[in-house]
Amino acid sequence: MSLVFAGICSHAPGITGRAELADPALKESFHAAFRHMGDQLHAARPDALIVVGAEHFGNFFMNNMPAFAIGMSDQYEGPIEDPAWLKIERRSIAGNAALSKRLIVEVMNSVDVAYAEEWKFDHAISVPLHFLTPKYDIPVIPANINCQGPPLAPLHRAWAFGEALRRAADLVPERIAIVATGGISHWPATPDSGKINEAWDREFLQRWGRNDKAALLSYTDVETYRDGGQGGFEIRTFIALAAAAGGQGSVQYFKPIPIFAVSCTIGTMSIQCRTS
């Protein structure tokens, strides 16, 4: 077994880009929890970090939209957003093309994943890396689930993608970490930005924490849109992570911060063998 770390985190661009508009103590409590997750990640001594993001047209557009994609390059770049807007400096980030290829080949046994030899990280990956690997000292393998341009893959396929990533991680000799990034309920990039359905978020995280597959997969997109907004479609990444890790989740930080547009969330999940 070579999956050595599994976690979830928020990725909203406001977390860095609008940090100065937030209550300083609140902002710092969340940033500290984010950095602490990075400490736990490093303690697991991973050789590579798979970041399962839900990007926002950094690379993929409706001309040719993959439901699932994995990067296959030795070098990435990010953030694609104006660095002054996101308040994260643009830089190159090391990948591992050979390892990506071995993972992709295995994932393809059950999920028809797209591969990408070019990938510019947007806030879905750049914001988490800013806190988790501030020295950019762990090679990154970006993965994406389309949560932006409907039609979207159904939740059970996000689950299957997570299982496929796990199978692939277990087959390679490297120590693999997986972090899934996204929001729960949110209405970003609308006049409603900052609207958060805290009860819905808590219910989702309870299902996630006990890794209740049936409950996690029971949301319809109509319900998610109604209760969690268009941002809620990003639950796909957290669901994939639960499928990959197979254990029990522990929410280390949860706090709605409206100026960041989401319930700011940090969680880790134990890694267990899944027999079914």
Next chain:
Amino acid sequence: MSLYGLQKFLYELNRNPRTQTRYQEERAALLQEYPLDEQERAAIDSGDIGLIYVLGANGQLLMHFAAFLGMPWPSYIQAMREGVVRYGPVRAGVYTMTLGLDEKVAGV
């Protein structure tokens, strides 16, 4: 109505520095390359964030156009509200407005 073309323009503007330069230096020629109707072309030309929002552009694309035009976050949010007042509810897509005009849940 060519929302796809409008969004394609925003996508390429957001990720391509050369498109950003051309927007400043040869905007008419640049916009010729996209299947835009007159209203869409004018909205992009004048930077009418409120109208582009109402036309249904995905917010994750539009947000960066507003930043590119130099709009601070509160102005961008307000421009979308004013677009709804002026042009009516969002006509397409999933980035609709669900709160009232005065419900500033994040304080902006």
